[in-house]
Amino acid sequence: DVKVTQSSRYLVKRTGEKVFLECVQDMDHENMFWYRQDPGLGLRLIYFSYDVKMKEKGDIPEGYSVSREKKERFSLILESASTNQTSMYLCASSPPLAGVGDEQYFGPGTRLTVT
């Protein structure tokens, strides 16, 4: 079974702190994704990566950056956390496209609260 793990299930940080959310997958997937999920808004894509050191902005990249130094690990960075970044953060991975939309495997999520 594919396993996607996230470093924390719950995290509380103060406004202005730099926050690192880590995601690791064990299936040698090329693609990795970071989403945030808020009530009434569904999941929104923040960034995705299709290879080591490669990244693409998603729909809401402002206030976030990412790092992919190793294939299995994709980090989301909040440079200066703000209260409007309080949310559930979900990481996902998928194999490379072969002309089809491949299944994404999600981690359990990190519920981040910024106070």
Place this chain on the structure above:
Amino acid sequence: LAKTTQPISMDSYEGQEVNITCSHNNIATNDYITWYQQFPSQGPRFIIQGYKTKVTNEVASLFIPADRKSSTLSLPRVSLSDTAVYYCLVGGGGTSYGKLTFGQGTILTVHP
């Protein structure tokens, strides 16, 4: 990326068949249609994916008309454990590198 529209919520009873329809008028030629299920405090889980006509697996069926502007997820004989949020997504084909856009989803509540 194609935007999807689906009902915000649906109610059903145990043992009934549930059909959730999703509209995606701007679907691109290379896009696939994928449905995910999400339980509270968990990440979404893949249910089924299709390109055209009908796809069936052990948990659901997916019906896609010829114009592909909509799709219907069919859950046969639902149980209480099928209470979840169901997301319809289009994308993943061509140059979008597997990028999928999630809408608000449909909250399905199954009653005893």
